[in-house]
Amino acid sequence: MKSMSEFQLTDLLMKMYGNSAEAIFFFDRTGKVLTMNSAAEFILNAEVLDSMAAGDAEAICMSCRGYTNEQELQTCISCYLKSPDEDFSSFQVYLDTKGKGVIPYTASYQTIDVENGIRVFMLRDLTKQYKTQEMLNQKLITKNIIKAQEDERKRISRELHDGVAQEVLSSLVELRVLKYMNVDAEVLKKVQQTEGSLMRLLDDIRHLSVELRPATLDDLGMEAAFRTHFKWMEKNYGLVVHFTAELDSKRYEGEIETVVYRVCQEAVFNALKYAGTEDLTVRLFEDDGYLKLYVIDEGIGFNLNSIHPKGTGLGLYGMRERAELVEGRTTVLSEPGKGTSVRLEIPL
Amino acid sequence: MNGQENFNYQQEMARLRDHFDFDFVGLALVQSIESRFELKWVFTMGNRSNRYRRIVLQTGKGIVGHVFKTGKPLLVEDAEKILGGKDLYNYPIIVAEGLKSFGAIALYEYNRVKGVLLVGYRTEEKLTLECFTEFKQVVGPTFGQFYNKEMVGN
Structure with missing residues (x-):
């Protein structure tokens, strides 16, 4: 020097x-x-x-x-x-x-x-440094928001399932007891109607609970949760999902299961909303150290480079964000007239 | 179902369809206790998809669910304008059948909504208020074992 x-x-x-x-x-x-x-x-x-x-x-x-x-x-x-x-x-x-x-x-x-x-x-x-910082913050915030949302959904879902639904069920049972008591036909008819209303109410509560966050996802894993969800999609929207899972009911980390479930839910909903089709295929399998999810439809497809998305345009972004939480990545392949396929790959 | 033998729903629906030249007529009824009192489509006419068969209608959801819950007739002259194109997927039958203008009435039995009758066109604003009113008159106060509460109330 x-x-x-x-x-x-x-x-x-x-x-x-x-x-x-x-x-x-x-x-x-x-x-x-x-x-x-x-x-x-x-x-x-x-x-x-x-x-x-x-x-x-x-x-x-x-x-x-x-x-x-x-x-x-x-x-x-x-x-x-x-x-x-x-x-x-x-x-x-x-x-x-x-x-x-x-x-x-x-x-x-x-x-x-x-x-x-x-x-x-x-x-x-400072702009560049600010941008880096902002990105970092954004990621952290997104992660926390998603976690908070899942936790809150889980709480309300459990409350509905274990609390409200149970109460309704016991009222239903008590109402059924009336049938074996000495009551006249007029009353019996009324009881039967009320029973019908209560049963539908019970179904509604269960749907609501599952829609918020399926208990099956935590208790029985993705495969069971998906089957219930697709069944529900069929009943509600008439959408048929051909689902194949090649996991032998294997369980993964809670966070991974949540991400796969939510991404799939979003992809299936997108197909329902925009693909103009009544059936689609979902494959869930393990390959090469990755957990893979394919959601494939043969609907109208769309132009990937279009600047004006149908809908909010946030769905695909949200899927990517969720995937990034577990180091996974999403790929969307689509072409007008050739259907769309959404792929999620998560390293294990 | 009780009383179904005495009344030919399909024939009556066909009569309504021919009278108004509807593109679609559908009847959803509450099922028996064995089917957990589910609300399902029983008869449809003019359908171009079988999607309706898979659907279990829910109280408060969709057009039929809304009529079922409120017990009041519902008229949508222009689906695009009133429901908005964005959330149309919440109305699977409307989407699957491509209905643009439609209306639905509640069918009562023992003071309870037991079914919903949906009629519609695949052309915008074809089902006008006058047309819907006339439809309600043609249906009359009763439809099989069911009745239209509004008529009774008046």
Whole structure:
């Protein structure tokens, strides 16, 4: 290090000044811009540059949208330019940049020459880091939301199944006892009608419970849960699902089973809504260390590259999100007129 | 089913279909105790799919479920406008049969809804309010062992 000559250091500093992605400004005591590098020129609007060249001490304010202090996200109170005594070695500032609008920068404002009052103002673009952080947060949040949703559904589903449904069932049994007591025909007819209503109510509660989250999924595994679900789909929508499971009732981690179940549910619902078909095929099998789920229909299909999806367009996104929770991935193959196939692959 | 021998539902439905030139006529009835009192389609006319056979209707769901639950007649002059294209999958029969304009009435027995009669066209706004009113009049106060409560009430 010591062997480096003054000349070499100057050369390196000049290169850094010229090629760095960081914007560097030099201010004099009065706040006038002495010089700035090309990265700095690049982010500022033309009129700001003009007024800087003209020596306007407050030219930077035309671009500056305030910095972040403890009180506010964007403020001008005790501005870094005007308060030389405060520590501005690292702070966040918002600038209105050329072509990109207002974006946050990490900035430092330091005196480098006390005698002449020269200060350097350096800016580093934070957008990229923010995006990375945001993505990370988003993933974490999605994961937590999905988990919270599943837990809550499970709770309500259990409550309905073990609490409400049981109560209705015992009322039904008590009502049936009336048939063996000495009551006249008129009453008996009424009792029978009530029995019918109660039975339908019981079915409704059970459906609701299963729809929220099937207890079979936790107790008996995917295969059983799927069979119940497809049966229900057939009764409700008249949709026939040809289901083959080659797992021999094997059980997997709870999270994996939930993901497979939900992704399949979504894929089947999509087929029901948009494929315009009355039957479809679902295959569940293990292959090459992966658990695979295929949902195949021979419906109308769709253009994968279409920018205007039918429906919300969130379904496919949701499936991918869920799959990512267990390091799995989804593939959607479709072509107009050739049907659609959704594949889910989860490493075991 | 009780009383079915005495009344020919299919014949009556055919009469209604011919009178109004309906594209579709369907009758859903509550089944016996052996079938857990399920509400299912019993007769249909003009159907182009067999999807209805697999369906067990649910109270409050779909057109028939709605009529069954409320006991009130329901008229949908234009499916696209009233139900919206997006959630149409919740009405599987309407989708499967391609009905665009339809109406349904509740059939009562012993003060309870025991069945639903659905009629419709595959053309938008063909079943108008006047047409539906006339249909209710042609059906009359009774349909087999069932009756139309509104008529009795008036």
